[in-house]
Amino acid sequence: MNIVIIGQGAIGLLWYHHLAKSPKNTVSLLCSSRTTFIPSHYGFTDINQQSHELSLMVADNAAFIDAELILICVKSYQVNVAIEALKNKISPHVIIVFCHNGMGAYQNLASLQQPCLTLLTTHGCKINSPFHAQHTGLGHCDLGSIHGEISPLMRANITSTLKQALPTLTFTNDIKTKQWLKLAINCVINPLTAVENIDNGQLLNEKFNPIITELISEIITVAAYENVKFDFNELQEKIMQVAKKTAKNCSSMRSDILQQRKTEIDYINGYIVTLAKKSGILVPKNEMLVQQVKALQVS
Template sequence: MVNNKQMTSRVDNIVVVGQGAMGLLWYHHLSQDQILNSASVTVNIKNDVTLLASNQDLLSKNNLRTSSYQFTSYQQASPKSYLLTYSQIADIESADIILLCLKSFHIASKIESIAKYISPHCIVILAHNGIGTFEAVAKLLPSQQVILAMLTTHGSLRISPLTITHTGLGQSDIGLLSGELSYLQQEQLTSKLNSALPQVTFHQDIVKKQWLKLAINCVINPITALNNIDNGKVNDDNFTEQIKILLTEIIEVSQAENIDLAFTDLQAMVHKVALATESNCSSMRSDVLAGRSTEVDYINGYIHRLGKKNNVATPENTRLWQQVLNLKVSASS
């Protein structure tokens, strides 16, 4: 017997939350893919990709209808202008997917503000640096809500408000944090995202992937922010011992959380990422230089909190966490 609910499940109505570099990157590719796909559709099915921005309540009705954004494709010299469709309450209510591309410290408050409009059948995807937002989000949504994590290595740079450049091709990994998706639904979701901005892979164990990325972020982000250096400088010999200490602490905490990480693997990954992005400015360094809040509470701060919870000492991660917080205070004073 065919499961009609599964066969008719849709992933066409999408709300992207966040007008930053990553939010606009996904909005652009999803909305352009929707336009391309609609050319071959003969039945009149309402497909929508809209953007929920933090400042749209301040816009006039005319600006809401006529807004545009500037997007520069990867390795292209000049930007092009595209129409921007802002999300309304009806879009949130009908959303099949809500993709939150926000700083980690904004995730829970944004979910809280729109939770009453989110359908129980909607797929909620959390795309941010670090770990530690899921628990707060899960408390705000029904227990059966499908919540996924997304990790991406695409490079996107916000030049100015509503102006971004796709600076580097990468890949995205998604996987379940809670709820259930059939194999067919996993395939539908992955195909939708993959056709917009490849390569997207669905993982049965996304938590392990989250920890691998967390370990890399715990090294590259604070070292580059505190020393005001590009990513590649992390591979300099004078940081070797510090990296060893950071990774050793992370592995000890991960073991207490039943996550199996290997030191040599993490060391090689840090080296590889720093080398591949050697001329890049890390997100944490960018935030510090701009006087913005960083996500260090969900990176080294997350290791610090789990260390306390499991009675595992994390002096180096704790020290860097506190030093980056002090940098933010200094930048704003």
């Protein structure tokens, strides 16, 4: 399969590395326009702590013309720019896959001719240095359609290609609930670890129970207006399981703050706040965290 990956961050390099392993795939990478130097090789440290240096194929216009699958692996606030830059380069038949945190990053899907999917992952990955990623934790991926029609054959082909590259992966017809579950987890773990400057596992301390309880209650209320139903105890258990499983991890939002980068808060807790305002719901704890994270991040 001809595949173009957009974004040389942790998730972009994770997918590039695993998809490029297969001789059945032709994979190229489009880097950020702000990148001043693109090396001929990239570094990758696998889950077994083994480091590799491998050839990097950079995407050109021909790669976009021939692409059957495009994975957009950029920050939520970069998605609109990435899509607008793509529109005149790609075939109407190419499949676009969004691989970013949060929700509400691209609201103009109806203007796209191309079918669109979203890919959610719980795999852990981080950037050790520019163009060197490290796979820090095994996880699961959920793939689902969010716009347009995709043939059963193409859907099966894409699912198989991605699943072979990075197990485990499931195609689901209920991707909206999966998106909301990931959003809820991110709404608790990301901002609290960023504001408190702590590893994920430290949220298991009982002193955080009151604010976690209030955040979950607010999220469940807003989700219900979007026809997504959560059980409080089940959602709380899931969030705490993730915190425990990733106990030593530094969340992406905390990492952004520490490295003086813009965060994705507008598409995580900020998304909850936006929906709440439309529905006349009060979400004071989510609003508070949005303000606290924005006070810490670079403008």
